[in-house]
């Protein structure tokens with residue numbers, strides 16, 4: 001077997017801002033970016049040359065909100081009405097049969113599916129509750145370890161069934177942190193009333209403080225405007241000095257709240273340095289189910305958060321499970337859905353959309369070495385498209401995916417149109 005190259009020289013790539021450049025990748029990093037047109041043979045013969053011929057280079061995608069433990073369970077579940085409680089109930093039955101091996105196999109499959117789509121960073125929530133105990137966590141941990149050469153996985157311990165409403169929940173969360181979960185999850189709106197919701201938030205921030213961990217909670221995934229735990233999370237973040245370390249996913253009910261209340265809470269979120277993650281795929285199918293006539297889209301107030309300077313990301317959330325029947329871990333697809341659902345189609349909206357699946361989630365991850373700049377980790381994608389907008393429109397996976405300076409995935413798409421005769425060139429795979 002030939003030895004792997006010491007690095008890569010990518011000649012004539014197109015950057016997102018339209019400039020043409022040559023990129024040298026060495027020692028896992030982007031060693032330098034120079035204007036295109038430099039020598040086409042590297043000084044160092046151990047570098048492999050890629051003639052990119054104007055292909056678009058983007059930083060690798062970051063999926064900041066996934067559920068690897070639940071992936072690919074769709075066909076094992078009983079039929080249900082598609083609402084969040086019904087999906088949780090249906091998944092609960094399947095979760096009884098979770099084993100570390102079963103979870104590791106499915107989680108690994110989704111990690112690889114995402115890598116082929118140019119996603120090299122995945123933050124996944126993993127259920128930690130009285131049904132699964134730590135079996136899901138162990139499975140995802142094994143999958144992350146098995147695929148660490150192609151993808152970085154961050155694990156959030158997720159008490160989906162609540163803290164106050166589940167005996168032993170806090171002990172399990174503590175055990176999950178000791179077993180390797182690096183982020184503290186939560187779902188305060190699942191608790192019965194305001195007091196329990198506040199206690200839920202407080203107990204999980206205590207845990208985060210004790211272990212010096214970031215927090216990433218599922219927040220207000222409801223159409224009901226009276227569901228208001230986002231403000232609890234923002235207040236706790238400020239009170240604990242956890243600014244810049246807390247993420248709130250979904251935040252759907254804020255869209256149903258009145259404008260004045262929403263504006264007040266959004267200001268507090270900005271002060272708390274919160275990250276907001278909207279998950280357009282899942283929320284387009286879960287939310288608004290009770291509406292007739294004008295059916296709500298289920299997304300949070302992305303435009304208002306953006307205007308207030310809050311860090312906003314898009315996440316995949318679910319793939320082929322009880323919550324969402326589609327998905328393949330493609331942030332290109334998630335961004336495409338987000339563009340439609342959040343009206344992000346103007347010129348600067350489209351650039352903003354790229355941030356929501358790259359630099360914004362990297363900021364939430366607190367990955368300072370991320371980006372398409374000299375010195376950053378060489379995690380990047382090459383697309384057969386001249387621009388981000390065209391990559392978004394065409395929805396083709398990246399041709400080449402680099403992770404830590406290694407080529408970890410390649411996809412070739414070939415189409416013949418015209419005199420295509422079956423058995424000669426036609427092959428549908």
Ligand SMILES: [Zn+2]
Nearest residue numbers: 067125218317
């Ligand atoms: Zn989720």
